[in-house]
Amino acid sequence: MKNRLDQVDFEILNILTQDAQTPYTEVAKRMIISPGTVHARMRKMKELGLIVGATLNLDYSKMDWKLTIFLGIYLTESTLYKEVITNLMRVGEVVKVHHVTGKYDIFVKMHARDSIHYRQIYQDSILMIKGIKGIESFISVEENLSRHIYFQ
Numbered sequence: 001m002k003n004r005l006d007q008v009d010f011e012i013l014n015i016l017t018q019d020a021q022t023p024y025t026e027v028a029k030r031m032i033i034s035p036g037t038v039h040a041r042m043r044k045m046k047e048l049g050l051i052v053g054a055t056l057n058l059d060y061s062k063m064d065w066k067l068t069i070f071l072g073i074y075l076t077e078s079t080l081y082k083e084v085i086t087n088l089m090r091v092g093e094v095v096k097v098h099h100v101t102g103k104y105d106i107f108v109k110m111h112a113r114d115s116i117h118y119r120q121i122y123q124d125s126i127l128m129i130k131g132i133k134g135i136e137s138f139i140s141v142e143e144n145l146s147r148h149i150y151f152q
Contacts, residue, residue, distance in 0.1 A: 003048060008033065009041050010151035017148035020054055057146065060111045067112040068140040072104035073132055080131035081105055087129040093121050104136070 008031070015027050024038040031038075045051045060068070075084060081099050088097050088108060096109035112118035126135065 005045070005050070008037070009045060012038060012041055013045075013148075014151055065111045065113050067114065067118055068143065069110050069112060069118060070138040070140065071106075071108040071110065071126070072136040072138070073106040073108060074134040075105040076131050076133045078105060084129055084131045088126070091121060091125045093117075 011031055012027055015022055015030060024042070025035045028035040028038045042051065073084070075081060084106060085097050085099060088094050088106070091110070093112055094108055094110045098107045099105070100107045110121070112121060122135075122137070126132070
């Protein structure tokens with residue numbers, strides 16, 4: 001069926017999530033299939049919306065962005081989450097925003113060069129967003145894992 005994924009699709013994804021720059025010809029060679037099959041399968045997965053764009057994984061610390069911070073955000077009213085998320089997306093240092101269940105209403109991941117830079121973003125940008133009642137900050141001391149799910 002055209003809209004269903006099979007083991008070939010999952011294996012293509014497994015290879016490309018390890019290194020998205022792997023040429024389709026190399027993927028085909030590893031899987032013992034034709035490069036045309038890889039192209040067709042990738043086109044199908046893009047059309048289905050499963051693959052959305054492509055990004056680089058950056059090590060911010062090697063560019064002197066020394067802090068990774070997570071923010072647990074409380075809203076004044078839960079109905080304001082779309083507006084608050086839209087405003088958080090305007091802060092360039094914010095890289096992930098999740099509307100969540102549990103203790104917080106929104107959970108954010110952001111990067112900063114240092115504590116002074118973080119304080120500036122926090123005070124001048126994030127705290128100024130209408131609808132935020134409170135924030136708990138968590139500074140990451142080390143990232144030990146960043147990966148995609150392995151499909152079987």
